[in-house]
Amino acid sequence: MSPVVLKGVTLRGLEVFETLARTGSVAATAADLGMSAPAVSQQMKNLSTALGVDLVDASRRPMVVTPAGRLFLVKAKEALRALRAGQRDLKALDLSDMESLSLGVIEDFENEVTPLLATRLAEAMSQCAFVLQTGASHVLQARIAARELDMVICAAGDVAPRGTIALPLLDDPYILAVPKGVSVSRGLASLSDLPFLRRDLDQVMGQQIEAYLERAGQTPPRRFEMDSNQSISALVAAGTGWTITTALSLARAGRFASGIEAHPLPGEAMARQIVLYATSDWAGGIPDQISDLARELIGLHFTDPGLEQMPWLGSQFRVL
Template sequence: MPAPMLKGLTLRGLEVFETLARTGSVAATAHELGMSAPAVSQQMKNLAQVLGVDLVDHSRRPMVLTPAGRLFLPRAEAALAALRSGQRDLTALDLSGLSALSLGVIEDFENEVTPSLAARLAEGMSQCAFRLRTGASHRLVARIAARELDMAICADTGSGPAEARRYPILSDPYILAVPRGTDIGGGLASLSELAFLRRDLDQVMGRQIEAYLRRAGLDLPQRFEMDSNQSISALVASGTGWTITTPLSLLRAGRFAGEIDAHPLPGEEIAREIVLMVNGDWSDEIPGQIAALARELIETHFVAPAAERMPWLGTRFAILGGA
């Protein structure tokens, strides 16, 4: 017997359901998907009518799934994953015409994004000589300027060759990281008994954080200055000190993450912007597709997990420049 047709089932409805199941909020779902709240509610109403069951318990705040919703969610996620995979296949990079490509990627992505990015790029190569380099943003930008790299995924330093083009990828806001259980009711002043852990001032993060501290009128003792994200995370987790970091960096804390509390940065909101910086002699097609692939991987490995751990971030930690 053939399966019944689900007349009226839409891709948008599945996307709304998937997002609402994660956020538990019509308003948050609307904001994330660029829709109005009434449109989100209508999509959920349509989906319930198509399936003949309610998927969400609207009487609870945050909203929770009904038993039927919990049963349907993995099916919806699998269907969306298959469709997204198919879309990737249709728009796969074709690098077969390239003789060489040199790409730099910041160390922040070394464990999760970079290996997947390299594998996906390799699928489109046949005779292309591919070089991949990782490092700090200021070093990658210097290599772009020296034409040692064709392009680099890095924090925007505000410098670089005048002819270089930038494809926005991620907004990575600065946040406060303190030992677990630390009371910050008094703002930064309540952290006076802990050491401030500085970033290496050659790094983009180090310079931006110091500029923030100067504008806030804070002159903190110069006791620790490090270029290792893991070392800073270890010292915060041990109770030695506190730091200013970003969600992207904090999510790389690994085994130390459980001993670190994250909070919004007091006062001025600041962020670094992750971009794909490209030497000016490239057309838009290949860099545009590489930037889109990077956004997809960063969304999966960082933005979605951050929304679960730090929901107060809202849309400040967000993919930029997508369609």
């Protein structure tokens, strides 16, 4: 017997549900997908009718996925992932004419995105001399400005490296990370008895966090300053201190994650943007192809699982 395809279950409907589950807002979903708000509502109504269950609780703000919706969301994401993979395969990377490429990628992606990105690029560049380096964003920016690298994937600074074009990949919001069980009911004032774990001030993150603290009128004592994400995560999990980090960085906490609680950043929302910088002589199809692949891998390994763990981030944590 052939499988039954439910009337009313459409690809667009699945995309709308996936996005609404992430954003919690019809207006934000409409903006993300380039639709009108009534069209989003109609797609959700059609999908719920076809399945015979309510997928979201529209009485809450932001909207939340119902228990039945959570079960279906897993299947919807699997279906969309398979369809997107098929589309990607049909539009395979066409880099066969390249003779050389040097690419830098931030350390944040070293375990998940970079190995897969390198594998795909190597497969597509059979005759190409390929150089791949990892490092901190400020180091990679300096290297592409000096024309030592052709392209870099890193956090954007206040000013793009000279002679480059920028392709945005990810909005990565800053969040508060505290030891499990520590209250933040009074915002940053709740943490006055714990040391602040600073990022290295040479890093883009360190500079942006310091600017936020200055605007918030906060001047935590300079006791700890580190350039290692894992060391900071370990100290937070051990109850030694608290920090300001990003959703992407927290997703890399690994075995320390169970001892860390994440909360929205008090006051103004703030995010860093991850971009692909390419030297101006590379403008055109190749940077676009590489950035499309990077977006796909970032979504699969970071934004999708990250939003399942921190749904309150909504559209702040998103592939661009």
